[in-house]
Structures are given as C-alpha cells and as structure tokens.
Amino acid sequence: METSASKRESAFFFECPLPLRDYPTVTLGHGSGGRLSADLVEHLFLPAFDNAALRARGDGAVISIADMRLAISTDSFVVRPLFFPGGNIGELAVNGTVNDLAMCGAVPLHLSASFILEEGFELAQLNAIAHAMGEAAARAGVSIVTGDTKVVEKGHGDGVFINTTGIGVIPAGVHLAAERVRTGDVVLLSGTIGDHGMAIMSVREGLAFEAPIQSDTAPLHTLVQALLHLNAEAVHLMRDPTRGGVAAALNEIAQQARVGIVLDERAIPVRPAVSAACEMLGLDPLYVANEGKLIAIVAREHAEAMLAALRAHPLGEAAAIIGEVTDQHPGLVAMRTRIGATRVVPMPQGELLPRIC
Amino acid sequence: METSASKRESAFFFECPLPLRDYPTVTLGHGSGGRLSADLVEHLFLPAFDNAALRARGDGAVISIADMRLAISTDSFVVRPLFFPGGNIGELAVNGTVNDLAMCGAVPLHLSASFILEEGFELAQLNAIAHAMGEAAARAGVSIVTGDTKVVEKGHGDGVFINTTGIGVIPAGVHLAAERVRTGDVVLLSGTIGDHGMAIMSVREGLAFEAPIQSDTAPLHTLVQALLHLNAEAVHLMRDPTRGGVAAALNEIAQQARVGIVLDERAIPVRPAVSAACEMLGLDPLYVANEGKLIAIVAREHAEAMLAALRAHPLGEAAAIIGEVTDQHPGLVAMRTRIGATRVVPMPQGELLPRIC
DSSP states (O other): OHHHHHHHHHHHOOOOOOHHHOOOOOOGGSSSSSHHHHHHHHIIIHHOOHHHHHHHHOSSSSEEEEEEEEEEEEEEEESSSEETTTEHHHHHHHHHHHHHHHHTTTTEEEEEEEEETTTTTTTHHHHHHHHHHHHHHHHHHOOOEEEEEEEOOTTSSOSSSEEEEEEEOOOOOOOOOOGGOTTTEEEEESOOSSSSHHHHHHHTTTOOSSSOOOOOOOOOOOHHHHHHHHHHGGEEEEEEETHHHHHHHHHHHHHTTTTTEEGGGGGOOOHHHHHHHHHHHHHHGSOOSSSSOEEEEEOGHHHHHHHHHHSSSSSTTTTTEEEEEEEETTOOOEETTTEEEEEEEEOOSSOOSSSSS | OHOOOOOHHHHOOOOOOOHTOOOOOOOGGGSSSSSHHHHHHHIIHHHOOOOOOOOTTTTTTEEETTTTTEEEEEEEEESSSSSTTEEEEEHHHHHHHHHHHHTTTTEEEEEEEEEETTTTTHHHHHHHHHHHHHHHHHHHHEEEEEEEEEEOOOSSSOOEEEEEEEEEEETTTTOOOOOOOTOOOOOEESSSSSHHHHHHHHHHHHHOOOOOOOOOOOOHHHHHHHHHHHHGGGGGEEEOOOTTTEEEEEHHHHHHTEEEEEEEGSSSSSOHOOOOOOOOTTOOOOSSSSSOOOOEOGGGGGGHHHHHHHHTSSTTOOOOOEEEEEESTTTTTEEOTTTTEEEEEOOOOOOOOSSOO
C-alpha cells in the first residue's frame, strides 16, 4: 500500500488539490462536461493560464479591444459517427461555436476551422464535411476566414477532428454574467431535450424507431437576438446545454452564481422517442447533450413575454418555463418530480456518452 | 482497368480539378505545408468556405470590425515527441499562433486553447504542457482567455493534440500583402534555418551530436515590431517558414505575388550541426521547418537598416539578406548555388518530416 501510494505521489510533479489526484491519467470522464471536466479546468488549466476572462468561465470569453466588446469561443469536435441523423461533424462544428458566441450575447462574425486528419481518410467525405460547414456558416451569417490542416499517421487519429474558433461583437446594453442571476429569476428552455445525444446513441446502439431521432443541431443566434431585442436588460445569463445536458449547464450556473435552482419535471419537454430511447439505455434525458437548445435566466416580470418570443421562433416552438432561481440551497439544482417529491439533480460525475460532440 | 477507374470516379461525389483526383484519400503529404496541402486548400476548402479573407491566404486572416483591423490565425499542433530539445508541444502551440499573428503585422492579444486528449494520457504531462503554455503566453504578452477539452478513447488519438487560435490588432500604417511585393525588393531572413525540424528529427532518429540541436521555437512579435517601427511602409510581406521550410514559404510568396525570387545559397545561415544532420538523413535544410524565424520582403532602399534592426535583436543575431525579387520567372524560386550554377527550388511535393508541429 505505502509503496504504491508514494509511487503515485512521485508521478505528480504538480501541486493539485485532491480531486485530480484521484485520476493520475486522463479518463473519458474528463471530456464529459461534468464534474471531472470542471476539475480539470479548475485545478489544472486555470492555475496555468490564469487571467480574468478565463476565470469568468462562460461558454466563451468576453474581451475588450478599444471600445468594443468581443466574444471568443473555441471548441474541438470529435463526434462519432461523423454523419448522423440530422447532421454531421462539420455542421456541428460551425453551429457549436456560433452558439457559444450567441450565449455570450454576441453577434457571431468570423470562424477559423482547423482539421486533424487521419492518413487514409476519404477526401470525398472531407469534401462533404467542408461543404456542410460552408452551408452552416452561410446560414449563421458567419465566414470561415482562416484554417489549418494537419495529418497524423493511420491509427493515431480517428478520421477527422475539427476545431472551430469564433469571434463576435457584443452589442451595447447586453451584459450576460453569472453575477446578474438573482433570486426569483425564471429559467427558460427553448425546446425539447436530449435529441442530439439520443440521435448519436441510437445510431451507435442500433436502436430502430419508426422515425429516427434527429439531432437538433442548429444555430441559435437569431433566437438569442429575439430575446435580447425584447429586453436586453432582463436577460441575465444564457447557456446552451451541450455535453452533460441541462443538468450540467444548470449546475454550472448554480455554482457560478451561488444560487439554488428548482426545476419542475413536468414542464421539461422531451420527445416520446427520446424518452423511450433513454429508458432503453438507462439514461436520464436531463444529462443528454443538446446542440440546438438554450437556457436563459431572465427577470420574472419579463418571463412570459420572453417565452412568447421563443415560441414565435421556428427553433423555439416547444419552449417552456422549466424552473426558477431560489435563495435556498445555493450551488444546488433540485427538481420537483412528477409524483410531487423533490430530488437533487447532481452535476454529472463520469462519462455516459463519450464523443457526442 | 475500366471498372476500377469508374469505381474511383463514383467515390468522388465532388467536382475537383485534377490534383486532388490523384489522391482519393488523405496522405501524410496533405499535411506537409507543400504542394498537396496547397491543393487541399485550393480545390477543397476554398470552394466550400469561399470568402475574400480566406482567399488572401496569409498566415492568418485580416478582418475589419468597426474601424479596427484584426488578425485571426489558427493552428493545430500534433508534433511528436511532445517534449523535444528546446521546447514542447505547449510552448510551440503558443509561439506558433503568436507568430502567425505577427506575420500579419498584428500585435497579438488573446489566444484560445483547445485540447484533444487520449484516454490514459498522464495528467502530470498535461500539467507540464499547460504550464509551458502559460509561461509562453506571458512571454509573448498574450492571455489564454478560453478553451475546450475533449477526450477520445485509447488508440483513437495520440496523447495530446492542441489547437490555438489567436487574435491581434493591426496598427494603422501596417499593410502586409502579396500585392505589395515588387521587383527589386530584398528577401531578409532572421536567422539560421532548419533548427526546429532537425531537433525533432534527431530525437526521432536517435542522432547524437556533441551538443543536441535545439528547436528555435520563439515568439517573433517583438522582432516584427522592430522592423515595423523602423519603417512600416517599407515592409511589404512577412512569413514564418514553418512546415515545408524556407522553400515552401518563398514558393507561396512567389506564386501569390506573381514574382520570381532568386536566393544566394552562400548567404543562407545554417548551423553546422543542422547541416550535418541534414546530410546524414538526406534532407535539404531549405525544406526543414523553423519555429522562430521570419522572412521579410522589404523595399531595397531600407534593406540594410532593416537587417541591422534584426541583428540588434536577440532573436535576429544571425539575420541575413538571402535574395531578391525579380521580374524573371514569375511564380518560381531560383537559387544561385555555392558553385555558381542556378537551380530551381521547387515547392515541396510530398512529406519528408511528418508531425513536425
């Protein structure tokens, strides 16, 4: 016992708080968007890169240059399979970064695209992916202005990995931040949950439904603009619930804003096919990734108007008020269940759905 | 014959000019920075993403937001080994993007960092890499403001791949562009060539020298500022000769500016150890990657002053005038050799040194 403990100690030439010491090597859970991902950011990357923009830990960073506020966001995409019902890795890579910029309140403008290709990958597939990216960029009103391509030997990559990084401008009057969230605020969700994750999982697991589950991948910038145009001041924070699902996104908000959140299970929209697939695989839709949904924390007095604005948008037809911010249990997310009980919705710990984006 | 030809045709559901049709799948050469990389950009990515900023094909893109000119550049790093004499993948990832911004004439400001980790990679190594990135960022005066981490299963990646994307501001009066290159301009090189590539190769090939060859990885933004402060107008174009070396960088310039370039072999500085290692491995240092060198195309009447400015900088002590721009043989690079002959220096075709950055 003692030998193995001291051996593990010596492998760690860095000082780290307890959470990381439990894992001397990278696990799939470190890419989950849940607790282990957060540990990696908090205990490894933040100390190494320390600066104020990074510490704010939004979906992107907000920086000021001259008198402009810009949002910058980056994401690498490793989804498997590359093509899935409702989309492909290229479309996902564009929409994902567009959405992270939109969650900062920014109007997305420009993207970079960087490819890590595996030797032997078909150029025809790469071309299809590149065209899907071009089309997604056109739909989102952004241009892909610069790029890079690297190739690794067969067996050292996996077909194609794509990084997109984007910048956008945050209009005056828009200020989304965890510290703006307050007791009594309302939690809006723009539509059904779990569609993206279960589209991927049903392909991987060979689940057959009458109509296949489609990914919800979509650019959310116009949905965001609809809310901000209504009343920018009343929108306090936005997140898109991707990896780790609604549960991870709301736990992050609760922790960063130091508030409690209470959800109403009956109010959370889930498609029957997604619900069925989740049941078959033993998954909770609250933890399943979305790629075309947003959560907005808004001032109570404007919540109904905001809900109406979401529902008037093609991407927000199934929008709902799913909960509220409370001064009880700060840092925790709770849920009133269908049967009237209340349970905690914890931050996801491990990794149930690897390589979902 | 006919069957296999038609089979190959049908696999290509995209229209592409001849060069790409020779390769139905990705080869290591597509990541070389040479002819095949250029084909991929020209015949696959440009048609898919088409826009003016991308067509300019600099080391980064130049975009305008309000009345500001910003440079954006992205690079993914897949270098092997991760730690090498003179640096590591983290330091390289920061310096590489800082340098691409600097080559646009920009003052680098902010970086994003995105990691694709392989399951089982040691967190202690990741920590060392992250700290090297933090230190490199501090040296270059940039902050790493946002990031992302993905994890792929063991055997589907290779330890760690890093993407960095950066933005910087281009000061008024700085205008670096291929169309500004003209006959009579002088080609400056900031120091010895081939150090980075041969540092990597000598580790991989187990070559032993009295003193190991060190990578030249370094941030070039202050060297660039030294030239621009002297006379921004007189600096017409800059490139850092990374993948594909000085040969690829100058061929790109000759093609984009539609000019000829003539080099003087005797003027090109190469360290004896690099020269010896190249000879052992049958490589030409002109084609070997550098990570801390720049090429500047400057107006002839300012060339001597610019050379002096480079030499006064710690990163430019071995700077030299290595050639000139001519109206002969537009699109081609030629070299007057040590023995007085003239030979063409072609664009590299395949891939001699995979995963050098």
